[in-house]
Amino acid sequence: MDPIDVAIDLAGLDDLLTDDERDIRTAVRTMAQARIAPHVAGWFERGAVDDPRGLTRELGALGVLGMHLTGYGCAGTSATQYGLTCLELEAVDSGVRSLVSVQGSLAMYALWRHATEETRQEWLPRMATGEAIGCFGLTEPDHGSDPAAMRTSARRSGGDWVLNGRKTWITNGSIADVAVIWARTDEGIRGFAVPTSAPGFAAHDIGHKMSLRASVTSELLLDDVRLPAGAVFPEVRGLxxxxxxxxxxxxxxxxxxxxxxxxxxxxxxxxxxxxxxxxxxxxxxxxxxxxxxxxxxxxxxxxxxxxxxxxxxxxxxxxxxxxxxxxxxxxxxxxxxxxxxxxxxxxxxxxxxxxxxxxxxxxxxxxxxxxxxxxxxxxxxxxxxxxxxxx
The missing domain is CATH 1.20.140.10 (Butyryl-CoA Dehydrogenase, subunit A, domain 3)
Known part of the structure; x- marks a missing residue:
C-alpha cells in the first residue's frame, strides 16, 4: 500500500469495512485512476469531457450506474458500497461523480421508484450499462431552493400530456436520452419520463462555468412536448x-x-x-x-x-x-x-x-x-x- 494512503488512514478506518466493500473500492479506484485521472485536468481546462458517452459506457461496464438499485441489470449493492464508489470517483473529479450520481441516484432512481413498469423496462437496463443516459429536471431559472414554485407545467390533452417550461443547471442534459421532468399539473406536482428525441424538447449547454468543468451542464426547454399517458409517474404527487x-x-x-x-x-x-x-x-x-x-x-x-x-x-x-x-x-x-x-x-x-x-x-x-x-x-x-x- 502507498505510504501516503497509510498515513492518511491514521485512525484505521479500513478496519471498519468488509472484504466486499474494500474489493469494490479497489475496483473503482483502479479504473478511475487508470482511465480518468490522466485526462481529467485537460477536460477541466477545456471545459469539455472527451467522449462523455464513451465514459458513461465504461462506468456502466464497471457496474456503478444505479449500482444500489435492484433488478433491471442493476448490481443491487449496499449503500456503503455505493458510498465508497462515490468517494473514489470524486477523488478523481466531482464532475465524474456527478455524472454517476445524476444517472443512478436521480434519473434511474426516479424511474425505478416512481415510473410505470413499462417505462422501467424501456430505460433502466440500458441506463445500467451506460447505453442510455438520463438527466433530472427540477431546478428552474427562477426557482432553485423553492421547487414548489416551479413554472413548468403539464396539462392533459385527450389521452396525452403536453409539457411546457424551462429547467436549468441540469447535469447530463445535452447528452441525455431521457429526462425526468417535474411539472405542475391540476393534480399537483408530477413526474414524467421524457425522451429527449420528443418534438419540442431542446437542451443547450451552459458555458462560462468556472466549476464542474469536466461535467455537462445544460438548460432544458420544453415547448408543447407531447407525451403518452404512460410517461407520467402514476402514483406520486407533490414534492x-x-x-x-x-x-x-x-x-x-x-x-x-x-x-x-x-x-x-x-x-x-x-x-x-x-x-x-x-x-x-x-x-x-x-x-x-x-x-x-x-x-x-x-x-x-x-x-x-x-x-x-x-x-x-x-x-x-x-x-x-x-x-x-x-x-x-x-x-x-x-x-x-x-x-x-x-x-x-x-x-x-x-x-x-x-x-x-x-x-x-x-x-x-x-x-x-x-x-x-x-x-x-x-x-x-x-x-x-x-x-x-x-x-
Whole structure:
C-alpha cells in the first residue's frame, strides 16, 4: 500500500469495512485512476469531457450506474458500497461523480421508484450499462431552493400530456436520452419520463462555468412536448417525488466530498515531504504539521460520519435530516481541507498540474447544489426544534 494512503488512514478506518466493500473500492479506484485521472485536468481546462458517452459506457461496464438499485441489470449493492464508489470517483473529479450520481441516484432512481413498469423496462437496463443516459429536471431559472414554485407545467390533452417550461443547471442534459421532468399539473406536482428525441424538447449547454468543468451542464426547454399517458409517474404527487430522489443523491455527496478531501490531503502531504525550504522539507515545520493534522482530523470525522449514515441506510433507519447533517458538514469541511491544502502547495496550488485547485473549484458548486448550505442548515434546525424557519 502507498505510504501516503497509510498515513492518511491514521485512525484505521479500513478496519471498519468488509472484504466486499474494500474489493469494490479497489475496483473503482483502479479504473478511475487508470482511465480518468490522466485526462481529467485537460477536460477541466477545456471545459469539455472527451467522449462523455464513451465514459458513461465504461462506468456502466464497471457496474456503478444505479449500482444500489435492484433488478433491471442493476448490481443491487449496499449503500456503503455505493458510498465508497462515490468517494473514489470524486477523488478523481466531482464532475465524474456527478455524472454517476445524476444517472443512478436521480434519473434511474426516479424511474425505478416512481415510473410505470413499462417505462422501467424501456430505460433502466440500458441506463445500467451506460447505453442510455438520463438527466433530472427540477431546478428552474427562477426557482432553485423553492421547487414548489416551479413554472413548468403539464396539462392533459385527450389521452396525452403536453409539457411546457424551462429547467436549468441540469447535469447530463445535452447528452441525455431521457429526462425526468417535474411539472405542475391540476393534480399537483408530477413526474414524467421524457425522451429527449420528443418534438419540442431542446437542451443547450451552459458555458462560462468556472466549476464542474469536466461535467455537462445544460438548460432544458420544453415547448408543447407531447407525451403518452404512460410517461407520467402514476402514483406520486407533490414534492415527495423529487425530494425522495434528491435524498438519494445527497447521500452520495456525503461520501463523494470526502474523496476530493482525501486527494487534496494526499497531494499536500506528498508535496510537503518533497518540497524543501530553508534546508528542510516543508513537512518538518510546525505550522505545516498543524495544517496537516487539522485536515486529517476533519477528513477522519467526515468519513466516520459518512460510514455511520451508510450503515443506517443499509439498516433502513436513515432519515432525511441525517443526510442533511452529512451533506452540510462533509462538503463544508472538504472545501476547507482543499483550501488549506492549497496553501501548503503555495503557488503550485493554483496550477492544474496538481488537483487541489480543481477540487476546490468543484466543491464550490457541490456546496450549493442538492440543497444550499442555508437549506440544509434549516432542515437540521427544524429537526432539532420542530419549528419550520424556511419562510
Amino acid at each position: 415527495a417525488g423529487p425530494l425522495s430522489c434528491l435524498n438519494e443523491a445527497r447521500f452520495g455527496i456525503v461520501w463523494g466530498a470526502m474523496g476530493a478531501a482525501r486527494d487534496s490531503l494526499a497531494t499536500a502531504l506528498r508535496y510537503s515531504l518533497s518540497r524543501e525550504q530553508f534546508g528542510r522539507p516543508v513537512a518538518g515545520f510546525q505550522l505545516t504539521q498543524q495544517k496537516l493534522a487539522d485536515m486529517q482530523l476533519e477528513y477522519t470525522k467526515g468519513v466516520l460520519l459518512a460510514l455511520h449514515l451508510a450503515r443506517r441506510k443499509d439498516a433502513g433507519t436513515l432519515r432525511p435530516a441525517q443526510v442533511s447533517l452529512g451533506k452540510l458538514n462533509n462538503v463544508r469541511q472538504a472545501l476547507e481541507i482543499c483550501r488549506t491544502a492549497r496553501t501548503i502547495l503555495g503557488a503550485s496550488g493554483i496550477s492544474l498540474e496538481y488537483p487541489v485547485i480543481r477540487h476546490m473549484d468543484n466543491l464550490e458548486s457541490v456546496l450549493t447544489y442538492e440543497g444550499t448550505v442555508e437549506m440544509h442548515t434549516l432542515v437540521i434546525g427544524k429537526a432539532m426544534t420542530g419549528l419550520d424557519a424556511f419562510r
